[in-house]
Amino acid sequence: MEPPEAGETCTRAQPGGDRPLAGRGLAPGKKNARRLGAHIVFVDESGFLLIPPTKRTWAPRGKTPVLLHRLRHDRLSAISGVSVSPVRGHLSLYFKLYPHNISQQEVLSFLRHLIRHIPGHIIILWDRWATHRGKLVREYAGRHPRLHLEYLPAYAPDLNPDEGVWSQLKSSLANGRPDDIRDLEGHLLACLADLRSSQPKLRACVHRSQLPLF
Incomplete structure (x- = not known):
């Protein structure tokens, strides 16, 4: 479900790279990024169902819009990361x-995907989900000295x-009606590719988070 990837780098990890961030200012993550010249990658997961989400839309007065769909509980899971380069x-x-x-x-x-595609040190910022x-x-991070795990x-x-x-x-996806998982996958990949190619849209994600880091 993604383009082919290059070979993987395997090394040992630096001690102390796995610790919670202090306070909403995220100061340790910012300092580490500057000290290491590291990319910061904000990682999260989500799920998408064939049952479409809904939102307000236009309709003639007195005629409530009706969205017909198959009652199927098939789903796709997604993991993504928004990365910020250290210099620019x-x-x-x-x-x-x-x-x-x-x-x-x-x-x-x-x-592994991130390590293949991002040079230098990488600081992962994510929540404290047990996974x-x-x-x-933790063992994987322990084998890669340029991978650092931090917690929001x-x-x-x-x-x-x-x-x-x-x-x-x-x-x-709101008010849409994907026919099947393949249709849903195609829609998600197209939207992700569009988002990936747009600095303004990615910047909007950062501004939406109101991060003091940027």
Whole structure:
């Protein structure tokens, strides 16, 4: 569900790269990024159903719009990351889609994807979901000295620019009616590609999060 990737780098990790950020100011993450010349990648997961989300729309007075769809509970899971380059603040978007729930294996696959495509040190900022703190993930980070895991403050999803990615995708799906999983996948990939190619749209995700970091 993504373009072919280059070879993977495997090395050992730097101690102390896995710790929670202090306060909503995210100061440690900012300092580490400057010190290491690191890319910061905000990572999050979401799910998308064949049952479409709805939103307000126009209709003739007295005629309530009706959206017909098949009652199917098929779904796609997604993981993505909004990255910020260390010098110019250039934004990029990385993503993967899966036809099942996301576990540590899928998170590891995404981390490998980031390591292949992003040079230098990488600081991952994500929530404290148990999967993010799992043994396999921690061991993988322990083998890669340029991968650093940091945590967003508890109960602060609004600080993650990746939430803006999901918001834009779900808005694009609203009042739609994908025929099947393949149709849903095609729509998501097209929207993600459009978002990835637009600095203004990615910047809107960052501004929406009201991060003091940028």
